[in-house]
Amino acid sequence: MNLLTRGKLNSYLADVEEQAENMFFRLVDQLAEQEGVTEKLKTEHQMLWVQKMNNIHNRTIEIVNGNLIYI
Template sequence: MAKTIFEEMGGTYARQGDYLLPCLFLPAEKENKPIGVWGQRHLRYLKQHRKVLYTNLLTSGKLNSYLADIDEQAEDLFFRLVNQMVEREGVTEQLKMENQMEWVGRMNNIHGSAMEIVNAELIYS
């Protein structure tokens, strides 16, 4: 019996009941970087809205490194935006000592604004 193309390329089959199914494995990723909150959000977005890109990254073995890169970019952008907004709006340690509630409110507003920008620019695009 002639070998199939899959067998000629070194593939093997496993018997599952009456069927022979190919033994397929995803390629191992070279780097296994941790994925943070931003990367997890982008992963969820890819799974729901960009299924083809998600499948291509998964099957090529590049998904984890892609998500780690997105996470790093988002984290850098978030902190840079927060620092710029704090300077622009004049939220200082002096304000924190004088009126803590106002400082907390302004910082929460800044964090929320920066989070929306990062989500729009990197995570959900």
């Protein structure tokens, strides 16, 4: 409420959104690399790649939400 009354809520929310996006993309890249989800896998076993990327995507959303959004 304090941010809203001082007119700083929008800039705060934009900053949190930017941090969340940066964290999300960084974590997706790191987890994909750690788990061997590569372009080669994508071309050779497309459905396995999709399954692994969906799993990484969902886990990353939970991490970002837990660390930045729901604190």
